Amino acid sequence: MTDELERLHRAFEADRAPAPREAARKAALAAALAAFEASGEAAGEAAGAAGAETAAAAPGEKISAGRQEAASGARLRRDRAMGLGRILRSTAMKISEFTRPRTLLMGGASLAVIALAVVAALPQLEQADFLAPEPTGQQTADLDGAEGNIETGTETGARSGTLAGTDERRADAPADAPAGAPADAKTEAEAPARERAELDDTVLAEEAPAAPPPMPEPEPAPQVGAVSGGAAGGGLMSLSAAPTARPAPAPSASRQLSAGRVQASPEQIGRLRAKGLAGASDAAAGYAGGIASAPAPAEAEAPPPGYQEQGRDRFEAVEDNPVKLTAEAPVSTFSIDVDTASYGVMRKMLNQGVLPQKDAIRVEELINYFPYTYAPPETAETPFATHVAVFDTPWNAETQLVRIGLKGYELTREERPKANLVFLIDTSGSMNAPDKLPLLLNAFRLLVDRLGPEDRVAIVTYAGSAGTVLEPTPASEKGKILAALDRLSAGGSTAGGEGIRQAYALAEANMIEDGVNRVILATDGDFNVGIRSTEELQGFVERKRETGVLLSVFGFGQGNYNDALMQALAQNGNGQAAYIDTLSEARKVLGEEAGGTLFPIAQDVKIQVEFNPATVAEYRLIGYETRALKREDFNNDKVDAGEIGSGHRVTALYEITPVASAARLVDDLRYAQPVAEPEDTPDAGAARAAEFAFLKIRYKRPGESESNLITRPITRGDVGEPDTEARFAAAVAGFGQLLRGGRYTGDWDFPDAAALAAGARGDDPWGYRSEFVQLVRLAESAAALSRQR
Amino acid sequence: MTGPDDAAADLALARRAAEGDGAAFAELLGRHYDRIHRLGWRLLGSAAEAEDLAQDVCAGLGARIRGFRGEAAFATWLYRIVVNAARDAQRRRARGARLVEAYTEVEALERAGAEARAAELDWLRRALAALSPELRETAVLVLDEGLTHAEAGAALGVSGGTVSWRMAEIRKRLATLADRAEDMGA
Numbered sequence: 001m002t003d004e005l006e007r008l009h010r011a012f013e014a015d016r017a018p019a020p021r022e023a024a025r026k027a028a029l030a031a032a033l034a035a036f037e038a039s040g041e042a043a044g045e046a047a048g049a050a051g052a053e054t055a056a057a058a059p060g061e062k063i064s065a066g067r068q069e070a071a072s073g074a075r076l077r078r079d080r081a082m083g084l085g086r087i088l089r090s091t092a093m094k095i096s097e098f099t100r101p102r103t104l105l106m107g108g109a110s111l112a113v114i115a116l117a118v119v120a121a122l123p124q125l126e127q128a129d130f131l132a133p134e135p136t137g138q139q140t141a142d143l144d145g146a147e148g149n150i151e152t153g154t155e156t157g158a159r160s161g162t163l164a165g166t167d168e169r170r171a172d173a174p175a176d177a178p179a180g181a182p183a184d185a186k187t188e189a190e191a192p193a194r195e196r197a198e199l200d201d202t203v204l205a206e207e208a209p210a211a212p213p214p215m216p217e218p219e220p221a222p223q224v225g226a227v228s229g230g231a232a233g234g235g236l237m238s239l240s241a242a243p244t245a246r247p248a249p250a251p252s253a254s255r256q257l258s259a260g261r262v263q264a265s266p267e268q269i270g271r272l273r274a275k276g277l278a279g280a281s282d283a284a285a286g287y288a289g290g291i292a293s294a295p296a297p298a299e300a301e302a303p304p305p306g307y308q309e310q311g312r313d314r315f316e317a318v319e320d321n322p323v324k325l326t327a328e329a330p331v332s333t334f335s336i337d338v339d340t341a342s343y344g345v346m347r348k349m350l351n352q353g354v355l356p357q358k359d360a361i362r363v364e365e366l367i368n369y370f371p372y373t374y375a376p377p378e379t380a381e382t383p384f385a386t387h388v389a390v391f392d393t394p395w396n397a398e399t400q401l402v403r404i405g406l407k408g409y410e411l412t413r414e415e416r417p418k419a420n421l422v423f424l425i426d427t428s429g430s431m432n433a434p435d436k437l438p439l440l441l442n443a444f445r446l447l448v449d450r451l452g453p454e455d456r457v458a459i460v461t462y463a464g465s466a467g468t469v470l471e472p473t474p475a476s477e478k479g480k481i482l483a484a485l486d487r488l489s490a491g492g493s494t495a496g497g498e499g500i501r502q503a504y505a506l507a508e509a510n511m512i513e514d515g516v517n518r519v520i521l522a523t524d525g526d527f528n529v530g531i532r533s534t535e536e537l538q539g540f541v542e543r544k545r546e547t548g549v550l551l552s553v554f555g556f557g558q559g560n561y562n563d564a565l566m567q568a569l570a571q572n573g574n575g576q577a578a579y580i581d582t583l584s585e586a587r588k589v590l591g592e593e594a595g596g597t598l599f600p601i602a603q604d605v606k607i608q609v610e611f612n613p614a615t616v617a618e619y620r621l622i623g624y625e626t627r628a629l630k631r632e633d634f635n636n637d638k639v640d641a642g643e644i645g646s647g648h649r650v651t652a653l654y655e656i657t658p659v660a661s662a663a664r665l666v667d668d669l670r671y672a673q674p675v676a677e678p679e680d681t682p683d684a685g686a687a688r689a690a691e692f693a694f695l696k697i698r699y700k701r702p703g704e705s706e707s708n709l710i711t712r713p714i715t716r717g718d719v720g721e722p723d724t725e726a727r728f729a730a731a732v733a734g735f736g737q738l739l740r741g742g743r744y745t746g747d748w749d750f751p752d753a754a755a756l757a758a759g760a761r762g763d764d765p766w767g768y769r770s771e772f773v774q775l776v777r778l779a780e781s782a783a784a785l786s787r788q789r
Numbered sequence: 790m791t792g793p794d795d796a797a798a799d800l801a802l803a804r805r806a807a808e809g810d811g812a813a814f815a816e817l818l819g820r821h822y823d824r825i826h827r828l829g830w831r832l833l834g835s836a837a838e839a840e841d842l843a844q845d846v847c848a849g850l851g852a853r854i855r856g857f858r859g860e861a862a863f864a865t866w867l868y869r870i871v872v873n874a875a876r877d878a879q880r881r882r883a884r885g886a887r888l889v890e891a892y893t894e895v896e897a898l899e900r901a902g903a904e905a906r907a908a909e910l911d912w913l914r915r916a917l918a919a920l921s922p923e924l925r926e927t928a929v930l931v932l933d934e935g936l937t938h939a940e941a942g943a944a945l946g947v948s949g950g951t952v953s954w955r956m957a958e959i960r961k962r963l964a965t966l967a968d969r970a971e972d973m974g975a
Contacts, residue, residue, distance in 0.1 A: 003960070004959070004960045004963035004964055005932060005956065005959065005960050005963070007912075007963070008913070008916060008928060008932050008959070008963060009932040009933075010909070011909050011910070011912060011913035011916070012831075012913070012929075012932055012933040014909055014910065014913075015910055015913055017826065017827040017830040017831060017839070018830070018836055019823075020822065020823060020826040020839070020840065020843065021840065024826075024840040024843065024844065025822050025826075025843075027844060028818075028822060028840075028843050028844040028847040028848070029815065029818050029819065029822065029847060031844060031847055031848040031851070032814070032815075032818050032847035032848055032850055032851040033811060033814070033815060033851065034848075034851065035848045035849070035850075035851025035852050036806075036811060036814050036850075036851035036852070036854065037811065037851075038851070038852070039851060039852040039855055040809050040811075040855075430837070432837060
């Protein structure tokens with residue numbers, strides 16, 4: 001057998017890095033020289049100042065733990081040099097940021113800004129740095145804050161639209177600011193915390209926030225530095241500590257990681273942050289950094305084995321809906337969901353031979369991906385038709401599935417309201433992949449094709465700085481719109497938040513009163529500049545929803561796809577989230593189903609099902625975990641829920657266990673009081689015995705604030721042999737559950753799902769169902785592979 | 790990788806740069822840019838990220854070089870900076886390396902390249918995926934960049950002994966990987 005290391009060596013040899021681009025090299029060298037020059041000037045000034053002050057400030061100062069070893073005479077000078085170094089380095093990072101070859105589009109003023117920042121930061125240095133008692137991360141934040149402030153001041157012109165957001169940022173900032181910032185620096189501490197954060201993204205690791213992981217160091221690596229930054233792990237640590245305080249390696253931990261992996265949800269991190277547990281800097285790093293520095297989960301650093309979990313795609317962890325006892329909780333309430341993003345993600349992963357991670361699967365989105373042939377309502381008066389069926393569960397002989405299918409009214413071209421669309425297109429560097437920007441542009445070309453002559457389109461891009469590429473243009477000038485799309489190319493970082501603001505501003509400025517006003521966001525979700533926290537962004541989108549501008553989100557690409565954020569945005573923006581991985585998917589969402597994507601026919605659609613304890617012992621909603629509503633929210637018109645677009649279909653499945661079934665998971669209570677049968681007329685009693693449940697659907701017509709109610713009982717009369725639509729939905733539901741761990745699916749496995757789906761393909765003009773069958777088979781082999789691992 | 794002459798020349802340039810000689814600094818960076826980019830590419834997995842990383846490292850060097858004392862070889866000092874910067878970049882990525890993207894690139898290569906080469910690349914991809922970040926960094930520095938265990942240790946901030954231990958660990962991991970592959974074939 002060949003030596004493994006030799007083989008690795010040869011593999012490295014065979015897989016050489018691509019030659020760097022000349023432009024990148026030039027830009028890097030130029031940035032380096034600029035930083036070099038800047039540091040020369042600053043160092044000269046500082047050296048003079050340091051000499052003058054050494055005598056004045058030596059005794060009586062508090063010394064941080066990390067620096068106690070330093071003799072007090074030398075200390076001042078060294079501290080100064082360090083503080084200076086920090087500023088210089090962050091300045092260098094600014095230079096780097098602004099001179100990246102892919103960012104250069106942003107405008108030439110940045111170097112001047114940096115020069116100013118350095119000059120202005122030096123006086124700050126004198127006041128703040130070495131008089132402050134604790135030279136820890138907090139103080140650094142203050143210093144950089146000063147610098148950041150100058151930048152916001154001078155840069156306003158360059159970054160158009162920043163001002164509009166400033167107030168909001170300030171309002172939201174304090175949670176991110178270091179707790180207990182010194183009073184004299186307080187005014188500086190808020191907005192700059194963000195600027196500081198931005199810097200932090202690029203600060204080199206010697207002074208980087210090395211979060212002390214809770215795992216023991218399994219190696220002989222000496223861990224010298226005390227972590228003076230504190231358990232928060234956020235802020236900068238003192239330099240003496242940082243270089244050695246690296247994240248502990250965790251080779252032995254990787255197995256246990258794969259088992260006990262907990263992904264901190266954005267909400268959790270948000271909460272942590274609000275409590276100030278996460279330091280000032282992690283706000284900056286977006287919740288990528290947030291996860292890394294959050295104290296609890298040990299999963300952040302080491303990628304566990306098996307490559308299904310290797311990506312940095314972010315999915316929110318969600319538990320399966322549990323089995324509910326009808327006797328205890330007879331009512332189930334949820335919001336409909338027309339998103340399909342999860343299906344695209346799943347397909348992409350399976351096509352790579354990898355089982356998708358559990359949290360990437362939302363079963364309802366899998367089910368709703370398919371165009372079931374439910375009959376539409378006759379008129380637009382009732383916006384959707386309801387189709388209920390009850391049939392045997394494929395994976396459990398003792399239970400039944402209740403299918404609730406909704407089919408939205410299909411607006412004809414004449415009936416369609418006018419559309420005011422703003423395409424918000426991510427053109428950041430990360431979109432520079434064949435499955436991202438080029439695919440996205442093709443998708444939008446398809447959409448433009450579908451628009452009526454009176455619809456209007458505007459295009460806003462965001463990459464480093466946000467900009468309007470195309471002012472609102474009637475779709476009749478198709479050439480102009482297509483030409484604008486053709487001009488887009490990827491480069492720079494992602495100012496997603498800023499872009500959203502601009503897009504909304506544009507949509508509001510061109511609001512069509514009785515039309516559809518919609519921002520269509522296309523991105524890989526890597527919002528790393530601008531509004532940072534998910535919650536903040538959600539809040540913004542939610543407020544904007546009130547103004548009548550809706551949001552749809554299309555996700556592209558893989559590797560850093562931020563599913564949780566996309567999902568949250570679409571839910572809060574009354575829109576749809578879809579994941580577009582291929583051109584045919586683009587055609588599906590933006591071409592043939594464009595009507596549904598663009599034109600809502602009903603909003604805040606909520607479903608409430610009351611199960612009858614006389615007939616149903618247990619029930620379980622399959623999927624819709626992220627869409628659960630409180631029972632009382634059903635009748636509360638203030639509570640937001642999903643929307644249905646023209647021609648959309650929505651399907652929900654309940655698995656119910658009849659009272660007499662052997663498959664009941666929960667035993668009767670020994671000491672429970674038998675439920676007293678209410679006094680009934682014989683007829684009503686018989687009716688009750690024949691009903692499984694009572695279905696209630698609430699919806700609002702677009703633009704209205706009062707909801708309408710549709711009700712119908714689900715009875716034994718609905719029981720029957722499932723048609724192809726029902727069988728296919730059941731196959732997809734079963735498959736989705738298998739991918740999520742198959743907690744309730746018993747022995748039923750991928751081959752069963754494939755067989756069931758294959759037999760229920762029906763008409764399938766676009767081949768979606770055939771593709772699904774293929775995917776199930778791919779999952780089967782991927783699962784077999786991963787079992788052998 | 791670098792011969793003694795190169796190392797001496799680097800050191801001389803770095804010292805001059807530390808004293809404020811811009812030309813020396815420019816030359817020094819010119820000599821090392823490719824190395825920075827290459828290591829960044831290997832550790833982060835995509836050309837775009839390697840570019841950004843190299844950019845950040847270079848700009849950082851502009852300020853840092855003045856603190857260079859010549860206590861270690863310039864290349865080692867630089868490796869350490871690049872590795873740290875790469876870790877930092879990865880930390881920002883929520884978890885782990887940007888491997889999926891790297892895979893996509895590798896896959897594109899696979900399709901373009903010869904079959905045998907593709908198989909080997911596939912193995913490399915899986916091998917790197919099976920290693921923890923520390924082991925991956927160590928493997929890259931020792932096997933790809935050709936550092937000695939002591940040099941790699943200096944660059945990673947651990948002892949040479951730790952690097953040797955890690956190399957043994959890497960061998961073990963890869964052997965496990967190979968066993969699995971055989972199981973799968975059987």
